[in-house]
Amino acid sequence: MRVAGCDYRTVWLDGSTVRAVNQALLPHRFEIAALATHGDTAGAIRDMVVRGAPAIGAAGGFGMAQVFLEAPSELPARVEYVEQGYQRLRLTRPTAQNLFYALERVRQAGLAQIDPAQAASAAMAEALAYADQDAAACLRIGQLGAPLIREGATVLTHCNAGWLACVDWGTALAPIYVAHRAGRKLKVLADETRPRLQGMSLTAWELAAEGVSVEIIADNAAGFFMRSGGVDLVITGADRIAANGDTANKIGTYEKALCARASGIPFYIAAPASTFDLNCPDGQGIPIEERSGEELTSVAGLDEQGRLVKVRIAPAGATARNPAFDVTPAELITGIITEKGIIRPTAQDIARVIAPAIG
Amino acid sequence: MRVAGCDYRTVWLDGSTVRAVNQALLPHRFEIAALATHGDTAGAIRDMVVRGAPAIGAAGGFGMAQVFLEAPSELPARVEYVEQGYQRLRLTRPTAQNLFYALERVRQAGLAQIDPAQAASAAMAEALAYADQDAAACLRIGQLGAPLIREGATVLTHCNAGWLACVDWGTALAPIYVAHRAGRKLKVLADETRPRLQGMSLTAWELAAEGVSVEIIADNAAGFFMRSGGVDLVITGADRIAANGDTANKIGTYEKALCARASGIPFYIAAPASTFDLNCPDGQGIPIEERSGEELTSVAGLDEQGRLVKVRIAPAGATARNPAFDVTPAELITGIITEKGIIRPTAQDIARVIAPAIG
Numbered sequence: 001m002r003v004a005g006c007d008y009r010t011v012w013l014d015g016s017t018v019r020a021v022n023q024a025l026l027p028h029r030f031e032i033a034a035l036a037t038h039g040d041t042a043g044a045i046r047d048m049v050v051r052g053a054p055a056i057g058a059a060g061g062f063g064m065a066q067v068f069l070e071a072p073s074e075l076p077a078r079v080e081y082v083e084q085g086y087q088r089l090r091l092t093r094p095t096a097q098n099l100f101y102a103l104e105r106v107r108q109a110g111l112a113q114i115d116p117a118q119a120a121s122a123a124m125a126e127a128l129a130y131a132d133q134d135a136a137a138c139l140r141i142g143q144l145g146a147p148l149i150r151e152g153a154t155v156l157t158h159c160n161a162g163w164l165a166c167v168d169w170g171t172a173l174a175p176i177y178v179a180h181r182a183g184r185k186l187k188v189l190a191d192e193t194r195p196r197l198q199g200m201s202l203t204a205w206e207l208a209a210e211g212v213s214v215e216i217i218a219d220n221a222a223g224f225f226m227r228s229g230g231v232d233l234v235i236t237g238a239d240r241i242a243a244n245g246d247t248a249n250k251i252g253t254y255e256k257a258l259c260a261r262a263s264g265i266p267f268y269i270a271a272p273a274s275t276f277d278l279n280c281p282d283g284q285g286i287p288i289e290e291r292s293g294e295e296l297t298s299v300a301g302l303d304e305q306g307r308l309v310k311v312r313i314a315p316a317g318a319t320a321r322n323p324a325f326d327v328t329p330a331e332l333i334t335g336i337i338t339e340k341g342i343i344r345p346t347a348q349d350i351a352r353v354i355a356p357a358i359g
Numbered sequence: 360m361r362v363a364g365c366d367y368r369t370v371w372l373d374g375s376t377v378r379a380v381n382q383a384l385l386p387h388r389f390e391i392a393a394l395a396t397h398g399d400t401a402g403a404i405r406d407m408v409v410r411g412a413p414a415i416g417a418a419g420g421f422g423m424a425q426v427f428l429e430a431p432s433e434l435p436a437r438v439e440y441v442e443q444g445y446q447r448l449r450l451t452r453p454t455a456q457n458l459f460y461a462l463e464r465v466r467q468a469g470l471a472q473i474d475p476a477q478a479a480s481a482a483m484a485e486a487l488a489y490a491d492q493d494a495a496a497c498l499r500i501g502q503l504g505a506p507l508i509r510e511g512a513t514v515l516t517h518c519n520a521g522w523l524a525c526v527d528w529g530t531a532l533a534p535i536y537v538a539h540r541a542g543r544k545l546k547v548l549a550d551e552t553r554p555r556l557q558g559m560s561l562t563a564w565e566l567a568a569e570g571v572s573v574e575i576i577a578d579n580a581a582g583f584f585m586r587s588g589g590v591d592l593v594i595t596g597a598d599r600i601a602a603n604g605d606t607a608n609k610i611g612t613y614e615k616a617l618c619a620r621a622s623g624i625p626f627y628i629a630a631p632a633s634t635f636d637l638n639c640p641d642g643q644g645i646p647i648e649e650r651s652g653e654e655l656t657s658v659a660g661l662d663e664q665g666r667l668v669k670v671r672i673a674p675a676g677a678t679a680r681n682p683a684f685d686v687t688p689a690e691l692i693t694g695i696i697t698e699k700g701i702i703r704p705t706a707q708d709i710a711r712v713i714a715p716a717i718g
């Protein structure tokens with residue numbers, strides 16, 4: 001998508017270097033990170049320079065291609081290096097299904113070749129294909145989801161499942177972009193999404209850059225706006241969807257789904273087929289990452305002189321608990337917008353549509 | 360309650376000066392504000408130097424006593440000054456029922472006296488009585504609510520309805536303090552309570568000062584902890600309770616009540632009888648204050664040098680909506696802990712218990 005007159009993807013391969021929009025600096029600075037090795041790429045995923053499940057998948061795929069580029073020529077050292085790199089990339093974030101999926105695809109493509117150079121180029125081709133397919137899937141999600149947004153609608157979203165979270169277009173925001181580009185009038189309420197404020201700093205930024213009307217609200221205010229008639233539709237992304245439709249997404253998604261149900265508002269998940277984990281029967285099988293409490297107790301922002309400063313907002317010595325995701329049970333979800341169609345969140349419909357798509 | 364070895368109330372009268380714990384500086388600095396005139400007191404209520412419905416009531420009562428101290432001796436100038444001061448104090452915060460109640464009590468006590476000096480001393484006596492009665496009511500709420508907290512329980516609370524929000528003891532936190540002082544083991548999960556972070560900066564601070572085990576969580580995580588069995592009981596305060604039990608409280612309370620209902624967890628409101636507005640039939644009649652979006656888009660905290668710094672966390676030019684309260688419908692509330700007993704949130708029970716208490 002466009003930033004200051006140029007088209008960008010969130011992450012791409014430039015020779016053997018992975019380049020990525022540094023999302024840890026947004027919305028205050030727009031910088032491109034250069035990740036020279038798979039270790040750098042793993043660090044960028046872990047530190048959320050790259051974030052958002054599909055973008056993590058693409059970055060992981062490129063990182064896995066870097067592993068093959070870096071690996072020694074001789075067997076078995078090569079296989080050992082590949083396995084170590086695979087594990088290193090895999091352990092960066094425990095919840096993102098897209099990451100595991102992309103890593104596996106690129107690893108298998110590389111391991112299928114005996115010649116080291118052919119292994120590296122097969123891995124690169126597979127990583128590039130993953131990224132292109134993700135961008136195409138997101139556009140398709142946008143086209144399929146856009147009719148849900150009627151003229152004049154207000155859409156509430158949580159966290160950032162926009163183009164910054166993907167390779168391009170976004171998942172939850174793709175229908176909004178497609179509807180907006182088709183000339184439909186609409187408005188977005190963006191939950192700020194504590195603790196990391198991705199809604200405040202990324203969703204509000206990218207929507208405004210595209211010219212979509214957006215207002216930031218406290219996560220606490222989502223229920224108020226839904227109950228008082230100010231929301232027509234909720235769309236969020238997903239980090240992993242179990243076989244029965246239970247969906248892990250950014251912490252707080254479950255609360256917003258409860259609010260939507262209480263007010264009779266449709267609640268949609270938008271995610272590519274690669275987000276589904278059909279080996280996971282339901283939400284109880286999805287591990288929930290608990291991150292450092294410091295993400296809550298400190299906040300970074302611009303001071304009056306325009307310097308990026310981190311400030312502590314908690315009392316000295318306070319402790320915080322910080323689960324990064326929650327699971328929204330399938331029964332609270334109206335539908336799941338995928339590139340294969342809008343699916344009802346039932347094991348039957350998911351198996352019918354998704355199983356053929358992801359093999 | 361105790362701070363660094365001394366006993367404090369949140370607000371008190373010192374001659375003709377109102378003194379108050381400056382809650383805008385907590386948890387980083389502990390300072391006492393000196394409010395020399397009723398205009399200063401009104402400003403302190405508006406700017407949330409004093410905050411929390413009962414503390415606002417007490418501060419308003421003292422401010423109204425200041426109005427009588429300042430008023431010219433002659434009629435009708437005196438009555439005109441009193442009415443102007445009353446309106447000025449009344450317009451500081453539109454939602455707090457306790458404020459209106461305290462202002463009315465002190466105004467009537469003062470206006471009942473013809474002699475100016477007697478009017479001022481009657482107003483002061485009434486304001487002091489209001490503060491003492493609030494402290495006694497809070498202690499009683501603590502005594503009545505403490506049996507709800509069993510040994511080993513985890514209590515979730517939203518915003519700050521502790522002693523800092525009242526004159527002493529608190530409302531939602533009073534049962535916790537009474538149970539803790541009785542030697543019961545318990546733990547508190549404190550929602551950080553965006554946008555103003557009263558849970559992070561006040562609740563966590565005052566509980567830790569008293570030696571109660573407390574962990575801060577993102578507002579978004581409350582549903583996660585409730586759904587995963589980590590919460591036994593929710594207690595929050597209230598800003599206004601309608602005749603049918605619908606309760607206005609800090610934005611986000613409604614979402615937490617929905618979460619509690621979904622997980623079968625008891626959800627209690629703790630509030631003195633003065634919080635009830637029996638003239639308001641239900642929650643639809645409670646006006647909801649919308650505050651500046653800047654409360655969302657900027658955050659104050661300590662930088663690495665220990666300086667209190669305000670930083671902007673939103674993209675340049677972003678707009679934010681900031682409703683400060685929401686209404687939790689009575690059907691989501693298990694009970695209302697008052698100094699007159701624990702009431703079921705029905706019009707009948709409220710009328711029976713509260714109407715005689717508040718005349």
